Amino acid sequence: MHITRRTLAAVFAAATGIAAATLPTTALAQTKIKMVLNWKYQGPQAWFFIAQDKGYFKAEGLDVEIDQGEGSSASITKVTSGAYQAGFGDLNALIDIAAKRPADAPVGVYMLYNTPPFTIVVKKDSPIKTPKDLEGKTVGGPANDGALKLFPAFAKVAKVDASKVNITNMTPNLREQMLLRGQVDAIFGYVNTVYFSAKLVGIDPERDLRFINYGDYGMDLYSNAIVFSRSFVKDNPKAVQGFLKAVNRAINESLANPEMAMDHVMKREPLLKREVEKERLVATLKQEMNHPEIAKIGLGDVDGERLKRAIAMVVEANGLPRTPTADEVFDRSFLPARAERASKF
Numbered sequence: 001m002h003i004t005r006r007t008l009a010a011v012f013a014a015a016t017g018i019a020a021a022t023l024p025t026t027a028l029a030q031t032k033i034k035m036v037l038n039w040k041y042q043g044p045q046a047w048f049f050i051a052q053d054k055g056y057f058k059a060e061g062l063d064v065e066i067d068q069g070e071g072s073s074a075s076i077t078k079v080t081s082g083a084y085q086a087g088f089g090d091l092n093a094l095i096d097i098a099a100k101r102p103a104d105a106p107v108g109v110y111m112l113y114n115t116p117p118f119t120i121v122v123k124k125d126s127p128i129k130t131p132k133d134l135e136g137k138t139v140g141g142p143a144n145d146g147a148l149k150l151f152p153a154f155a156k157v158a159k160v161d162a163s164k165v166n167i168t169n170m171t172p173n174l175r176e177q178m179l180l181r182g183q184v185d186a187i188f189g190y191v192n193t194v195y196f197s198a199k200l201v202g203i204d205p206e207r208d209l210r211f212i213n214y215g216d217y218g219m220d221l222y223s224n225a226i227v228f229s230r231s232f233v234k235d236n237p238k239a240v241q242g243f244l245k246a247v248n249r250a251i252n253e254s255l256a257n258p259e260m261a262m263d264h265v266m267k268r269e270p271l272l273k274r275e276v277e278k279e280r281l282v283a284t285l286k287q288e289m290n291h292p293e294i295a296k297i298g299l300g301d302v303d304g305e306r307l308k309r310a311i312a313m314v315v316e317a318n319g320l321p322r323t324p325t326a327d328e329v330f331d332r333s334f335l336p337a338r339a340e341r342a343s344k345f
Helices: 005-016 043-053 072-081 091-100 151-157 172-180 191-200 230-235 237-256 258-268 274-288 304-318
Strands: 031-036 062-067 086-090 107-111 118-123 138-141 166-169 186-190 209-213 224-228
Touching: 031 072, 031 237, 043 062, 043 237, 043 258, 043 274, 062 237, 072 086, 072 091, 072 224, 086 091, 091 107, 091 224, 091 304, 107 230, 107 237, 118 172, 118 191, 138 172, 151 304, 172 186, 172 191, 186 191, 191 209, 191 274, 224 230, 224 237, 230 237, 237 258, 237 274, 258 274
Parallel strands: 031 062, 031 086, 138 166, 138 186
Antiparallel strands: 086 224, 107 224, 118 186, 118 209
8 A cells, every 4th residue: 555645644643642734744835936037147136045045935835946047038938938937037028928918928026126227338439429329330139138128119219210220139148248349339238237247258347338228318117026927926826925025035134244145146156256246236236226216115116107107118119019007017915014125225
């Protein structure tokens, strides 16, 4: 006869007078979550690793597997496909899917990058001074880069004829070198991604680069958020809530102790340049995650009216078939209490 673990528990309980229901059932209680990151291992992912390493996920009954990503837009696509239940990716890519395939689109549940990080980078001595100067030039970026995906919207807002801009793709590790070698006139990226990737290959971004930031031209967009598949949110609301509780706790610890946070990043990839990644982590906290609105609503939440404007901007610029509601795109009901979420960095 095959004796199961549950049968053994019942036998033990009968012999000892302990109810079987009170015995540990950790193996049965853990909810599995596969999560995809926005990119390869970097400093500003520390909170996910802390929550995993310190058992914060486990304490919430979660068995979380974390994979590296291939771009903030690609993370949204992977959650949409069902390959992952959770992701860290660009909310604007989510808006695009929600407009086209609302039943399949993931939903944002915790906003991290509340200040638009999207940029076009040129060499310091480039004749490109304004977005209009991009006409007739070649701009490169990885195919799944968030700034590249949003370029049609940026071009419309900044009054650039996008048809006159030649866009080319390259692998992420060649982006900064191709710009410096003159193989492209400009590159797409996130400010801190390009800034610190440049430092890693010996480029001084302060001396050698200039940044044309989308946010300076009226594109007051949200960016990377924690997202979950719509079906997982419906079927596992407690798991989503527990996931955010664990990550929020780890974010607070990262704020208090960036060195500790970096220990968990380096554990994933010892070959990273620790000091550069620590700088990237701190810069991301101070710039991309520190919009003035969090003094009122706290990190993790969104301003409803601002999100509506952002949705409308993305829909109009890309000619999308419908305008998703703010509630379709972001669900704040799983957030930790306001007092538990950071207000400023």
